[in-house]
Amino acid sequence: MKYIKKSFYEMSITELASDFAKEEINPKAASLLYRHFYKEKSTEACAHHNLSKKAKAYLSDHYSFDLPIINNVHISEDLTVKFLIEFNDGEKVESVLIPFQNKYTLCLSTQVGCAMKCSFCFTGTQGLKRQLSTSEIIGQFILAWNWLKINRPMESKTQQLKNIVFMGQGEPLHNFDAVKKACEILLDQHGASLGCQKITISTAGYLPGLKRWNEEMPGVNLALSLHSVVEEKRNELIPINKRFPLNEIMDYIRTIPLARKQYIIFEYLLIKDFNDSIEDAIACGEYLKDVQAIINLIPFNPFPGSLYQKPDAKTVLAFQQKITEYNIPALLRTTKGDDILAACGQLNTKINSLTSLNSSPAKRL
Numbered sequence: 001m002k003y004i005k006k007s008f009y010e011m012s013i014t015e016l017a018s019d020f021a022k023e024e025i026n027p028k029a030a031s032l033l034y035r036h037f038y039k040e041k042s043t044e045a046c047a048h049h050n051l052s053k054k055a056k057a058y059l060s061d062h063y064s065f066d067l068p069i070i071n072n073v074h075i076s077e078d079l080t081v082k083f084l085i086e087f088n089d090g091e092k093v094e095s096v097l098i099p100f101q102n103k104y105t106l107c108l109s110t111q112v113g114c115a116m117k118c119s120f121c122f123t124g125t126q127g128l129k130r131q132l133s134t135s136e137i138i139g140q141f142i143l144a145w146n147w148l149k150i151n152r153p154m155e156s157k158t159q160q161l162k163n164i165v166f167m168g169q170g171e172p173l174h175n176f177d178a179v180k181k182a183c184e185i186l187l188d189q190h191g192a193s194l195g196c197q198k199i200t201i202s203t204a205g206y207l208p209g210l211k212r213w214n215e216e217m218p219g220v221n222l223a224l225s226l227h228s229v230v231e232e233k234r235n236e237l238i239p240i241n242k243r244f245p246l247n248e249i250m251d252y253i254r255t256i257p258l259a260r261k262q263y264i265i266f267e268y269l270l271i272k273d274f275n276d277s278i279e280d281a282i283a284c285g286e287y288l289k290d291v292q293a294i295i296n297l298i299p300f301n302p303f304p305g306s307l308y309q310k311p312d313a314k315t316v317l318a319f320q321q322k323i324t325e326y327n328i329p330a331l332l333r334t335t336k337g338d339d340i341l342a343a344c345g346q347l348n349t350k351i352n353s354l355t356s357l358n359s360s361p362a363k364r365l
């Protein structure tokens with residue numbers, strides 16, 4: 001008899017254990033499987049001798065271990081790697097592996113396209129096509145880890161993939177359940193065992209999702225796309241600001257208790273002659289001076305057809321200097337992977353599939 005199979009990568013360890021218990025299989029099989037697939041990151045079937053015959057037969061009949069496929073890889077001059085990931089139904093997203101200070105950070109996508117339509121964002125031009133499932137989010141992590149193991153074997157040992165940011169395509173809090181479960185899987189101590197501080201979820205300010213954060217989300221870092229504290233400017237950049245204004249978002253964020261060492265990251269995309277003036281920096285500093293904040297300053301990365309320009313280096317430094325006068329740490333994020341359109345706001349699967357990005361420095365494997 002053929003059964004409809006569940007994806008293993010969709011299951012929390014508790015769900016697996018309870019599924020096994022119902023079949024009178026030792027629930028400890030769940031932790032063995034987590035170790036095999038998430039700690040050792042094996043893509044082979046689990047032949048662990050502690051798994052009973054019954055457990056193996058049940059797994060083979062009822063579970064799928066299929067992963068999405070890597071349709072395309074582009075490698076930047078700075079060694080950033082952009083993957084085009086293809087799912088069962090042919091839909092595609094991008095995830096980006098970013099080398100930084102002897103570690104890798106993986107930027108994961110959470111939706112095919114995005115409904116938020118931010119005016120500076122390539123993905124926003126696609127509109128929302130569909131949500132990703134937990135297994136499709138986790139699949140991006142497993143694929144990137146294995147790519148690293150095969151293609152940069154030395155680095156996969158010494159510069160492991162330790163940080164996850166949900167900053168790829170899609171608004172993560174608009175796909176709350178799948179993202180929450182993906183975090184729980186990545187945090188589980190039997191598996192990948194990432195620390196809460198190693199995972200950051202970025203939101204454009206989707207209040208309904210944010211309102212579930214306090215009660216439901218494990219204590220991972222929160223990043224808010226700020227980009228301006230001036231209402232008209234933020235409305236232009238992030239249209240959902242009209243529905244969920246910044247003041248309402250901040251009122252809610254203030255109610256989230258911060259665990260020790262946890263802080264709120266504010267992302268600020270600096271756009272030439274739009275939000276990069278000293279007046280903008282003063283407005284931002286005044287707005288955030290009483291918040292436990294870190295600001296990431298990101299010079300805008302233009303993409304084909306974008307409305308905005310990159311600011312010059314002198315303006316960026318002056319903005320940073322003004323913010324630090326408010327005792328707010330302002331980190332200048334160096335642009336990674338902009339030669340392969342892998343930098344912030346540049347992801348767009350349509351362009352990746354259709355254009356010849358593999359010209360110039362980007363390689364196609």
Ligand code: SF4
Nearest residue numbers: 114116118121124170
């Ligand atoms: S910036 Fe993020 S939230 Fe805004 S359109 Fe792009 S992917 Fe969506």
